[in-house]
Amino acid sequence: MKKKNQSNAGTKKKNQWKAWLYLLPAIVILAVFTVWPIFNTVRMSLLNGYNGMEEIGGRTFEFGFSNFVSVANYRGFTNCLGNTLLLCVITVPISTMLALLIAVALNSIKFVRKAMQTIFFLPYVTNSIAIGMVFMAMFTMIGGSATTEPQSIGIINSIIEAFGGTRINWVNAGSSKAANMVVLVIYIVWNALPFKILVLLGGLQGVNKQYYDAAKIDGTSRFRTFWRITVPLLSPMIAYVVITGFIGGFKEYSSVVGIFGDSMGPTGDAGRLNTMVGFIYDSLAENKQGRASAAALILFAIIFVVTMINMYVSKKKVHY
Numbered sequence: 001m002k003k004k005n006q007s008n009a010g011t012k013k014k015n016q017w018k019a020w021l022y023l024l025p026a027i028v029i030l031a032v033f034t035v036w037p038i039f040n041t042v043r044m045s046l047l048n049g050y051n052g053m054e055e056i057g058g059r060t061f062e063f064g065f066s067n068f069v070s071v072a073n074y075r076g077f078t079n080c081l082g083n084t085l086l087l088c089v090i091t092v093p094i095s096t097m098l099a100l101l102i103a104v105a106l107n108s109i110k111f112v113r114k115a116m117q118t119i120f121f122l123p124y125v126t127n128s129i130a131i132g133m134v135f136m137a138m139f140t141m142i143g144g145s146a147t148t149e150p151q152s153i154g155i156i157n158s159i160i161e162a163f164g165g166t167r168i169n170w171v172n173a174g175s176s177k178a179a180n181m182v183v184l185v186i187y188i189v190w191n192a193l194p195f196k197i198l199v200l201l202g203g204l205q206g207v208n209k210q211y212y213d214a215a216k217i218d219g220t221s222r223f224r225t226f227w228r229i230t231v232p233l234l235s236p237m238i239a240y241v242v243i244t245g246f247i248g249g250f251k252e253y254s255s256v257v258g259i260f261g262d263s264m265g266p267t268g269d270a271g272r273l274n275t276m277v278g279f280i281y282d283s284l285a286e287n288k289q290g291r292a293s294a295a296a297l298i299l300f301a302i303i304f305v306v307t308m309i310n311m312y313v314s315k316k317k318v319h320y
Contacts, residue, residue: 041293050290067294074291076271080279086181087188087275088249088306095189096242099196104230106197107204117201124194132258135187139170139259171259173267180266180273187255192248196241203237204230239314243307250303253277276302 044050045068047061055061071077106116123131142152157167169175170183211233215225231238256264256273265272274282276299283292 041296044289045293045297047290050293051287052289053287061290067290068298070288070291071295071298074279076274077279077295079271080274080276083273084250084252084276087184087252088246090181090185091188091192092242092245092249094185095192095196096238096245098189099193099241100200100231100234100238102193103197103200103204104226106201117198120197121194123191124198128191128254129258131191132187132255135183136171136259139183141167141169141172171266173269175266177272180260183259184255184273187259188249188252191255192245196245199237199241200234203234207233235314235318239310239318243310243314246306246310247303250299250306251277253281 044052046063046065048064048066049070050061050067051059102120106113106120109116138155139157140154141157142154153161153167154170156170161167168179170179207230211229212225215229220228252275256275256278260266260273263270264274264278276295280292280295280299283289283295
């Protein structure tokens with residue numbers, strides 16, 4: 001018996017070495033491209049005025065927190081942070097609610113469900129910059145000046161005027177920040193819907209139909225069935241899409257570039273719609289890696305706090 005146990009232990013130990021050997025390539029790749037960059041980002045953020053090119057030239061940098069002070073004092077930081085927070089607060093609830101309603105509707109229309117799933121999923125596999133350029137074309141007025149009529153007022157303004165409304169300067173020079181934000185919100189919500197619909201629809205298809213049968217027998221209204229059965233049973237998926245939505249929202253950048261280009265704002269007001277990720281890229285472009293690293297850690301801290309709050313609320317509201 002003792003020999004048998006020793007033999008089993010030896011076999012298990014041998015299999016463990018094989019497992020580690022198989023995992024070694026993935027571990028090395030993760031260490032080089034994920035773990036080390038994280039440690040290096042923390043290191044650069046804590047070196048005052050860090051510049052990679054100057055470090056190669058032999059310059060040494062003192063340990064300190066001046067990079068974080070530089071981020072906080074930078075004139076565009078509050079604008080970037082405010083834009084990021086505003087986009088998250090507006091787009092995540094809207095996209096989640098719309099995705100939930102669309103998923104419920106798709107789940108009840110069985111004969112075209114697969115075709116509609118494909119249609120709704122198309123934006124998810126389309127390049128976000130290309131989508132942004134399409135949105136820009138839809139909202140942009142082409143040509144014209146203060147005294148002359150534009151050659152084209154854009155698809156959206158054409159629709160507005162067809163219903164008796166007045167055209168709006170959405171993204172051109174002289175447009176208001178509120179109009180710019182409306183365009184961004186529409187784009188981000190539309191771009192975020194496919195993934196959320198897919199997750200929620202998958203959850204709906206796993207719900208036990210007996211709950212709905214019992215509700216029908218009791219004569220429960222559709223709204224009450226939705227609020228008392230569908231939402232609680234889908235709460236784990238809803239919590240998941242909300243958390244991932246906030247994480248994605250705080251990393252928003254490509255939508256602004258897709259619509260407004262590298263200027264991150266309409267002509268004549270560059271940087272107006274810059275985000276935290278855009279702020280980090282701008283710092284890197286200026287060879288201020290220390291400031292960029294500090295901004296990245298600040299963004300990480302904000303995402304971490306918001307995620308922890310979401311998870312705390314989820315524990316109380318989610319029904320598993």
